[in-house]
Amino acid sequence: MSTQKDGKTTQAPRAAKTRGKAAVAQGDHAQAHAEHGHDHGHAAHDGNGHDHAGHGEHGDACDEACGHDHHHAHPMPETGGIYLVSPSSAVQDPAAVELACQRLAAHGFQTRVDRGALLTHQRFAGTDKQRVAGLERAIRQKHPIVMATRGGYGLSRILPAIDWKAMADSGKRFVGFSDFTAFNLALLAQTGAVSYSGATAVADFGGAEPDELTPLLFGEVMRGELEILSFETRDADPVDARGILWGGNLAVLCSLLGTPYCPKTRGILFLEEVGEHPYRVERMLAQLAQAGVLDKQKAIVLGHFSNYRLAPHDAGFDMPEVVKWLRRTVKVPVVTGLPYGHVPTKATLPVGQKVGIATERGMAHLVIDEHTH
Template sequence: MTNNQNSTYHTPPYLTIGDTVAITCPAKKLTRDILDAVTLLESWGLNVVLGETVKASWHQFAGTDELRASDMQQFLDDPNIKAIFAARGGYGTIRIIDRIDFSVFKKHPKWIIGFSDITVLHSHIQAVYKTESIHGQMPLTIPDGSSVSLETLRKALFNEALDYNYTSAVKNRSGEANAVLIGGNLTLLVMMAGSVSEQDYSEKILFLEDVGEYLYSLDRMMWNLKRSGKLTYLKGLIVGSFSEMKDNDIPFGQTAEQIIMEHVKEFDFPVCFNFPAGHINDNRALIFGRKVNILVEEQSVSLTYPESQY
């Protein structure tokens, strides 16, 4: 276990060829096989172990809460497992987070990978254990994932350079910031409020994404972040994909980007939109808990991990 320079977050050991990784389902059950994901991970030189939850079913979940928690527990405690992939999101991780004993993980951290509902795990291990994790493609989404997004996931796991440059289709708020990156799915971050899994947002760069929400609900959640002071001391805001957004019969009157900008207009930190991450095929990997540098101009954006050691 190592610490990044000038950072209080722990970096789990990177993967090397021959390592064994696990796939488990902490939330919703799988609706199709994940053979493509297994094949991809094996092509990276990894051995893959599947948890019982991969084939389990209990209502909408991948087995009972007890099974999903024990599956995760087994892989957290097994020293031969070097990384844990959540097979999919959906809903359910919050039902098991308090059943999991992270004492072995605290001493011997390993990479946890996923997005969407897996934001619960990201937020929890960063809030309580100050340990990095990877927001990226999951086994269920791998068949539809862009080749670029899958390559960024491999790079994140094997400690290769992970830098991004892109052009936003929406006008950004210019600026530069260097701070620890946190975040994930907005709905789940709001759900963490008031719990042990809630992070300190001060002096951080926040990444947000969501899917299938009503525009008024997005506005309501942004009010939650603002009124609770979470936006006040941010160093920067990265807005990923807000896909499949819904509206009421009486239109809300603003886009997702306009809603978000409305809530942060009084602050002066840089804000970039259309970052290629979230519920999209081009869901590129981000390492949460690590310092990033963002340079945001009106249309162009660059994100680098300046303290990473390649």
């Protein structure tokens, strides 16, 4: 497809963008990044962090049923800067974070790397206490956006130690993916504040061949420019609904059931997963259904479920069969094709923000700025 800007048209794979709108076409499932986030990182620095100016030069640089009033919805100022933290697994490649800083600068984001972002303790980016301290430094520094370097595992260990009110009151825009789902959902459950799920520093800005669209979608969401995200959907159930957008990684969401960090949101639930056989995905969806979560939603929007292997004895049991089972099981519209998951092209989505979702003629439209209408 093509990108239109200032009257000129240039080719852009799998997407067409117009003013305030982005349309992402559904192609073959891309291969997922390894585990829940790539292993990459950055050298540690003294002080709270290390600034990265242009091109890597160092310098200064729910709806009514959820129980919250959502007064923490973020205004959208100028782009500002990004503070990088590592609240989950240890990063591995300092050069990848350096490259991510350069590419973020090219997109208009000055970056600062937290001094603990490259710490290593077992598989984690430092001890639990050190990773909590990194988040605490993040809300005291000047940059308005706080981005995770990667996912992996580790946030669920530190949820009870995080001052959620302080996180929400800071006004920072927290962004991460995969394991960061635990942070997104806990912040929503504890405070009603909006955070973001999608881009991470290394997976989306530090790779050898970064995706063309993911950084653009991230930038538009951070600047408040993206009004509608449109994408191709196959056999979608008819839907025209509005509600609080919430969700993320399926396994992480299931791990929060029964805890004070799982939102009781009746809204629009979006999900993705990587490296899980379809029967495991179905089992987790069954858990959500039997826990009463799914039938309370106004719509279920599925992203990519990628990087799994089928066995001969599956005998035709695959992800499309899981989707058919889900539609038979719940009384909620199910929409597929969301450009979100462990794949190169992913949207950055506002967790906890009121949105709209509608389908028509093979397309789905996620209205990001629904709260302003």
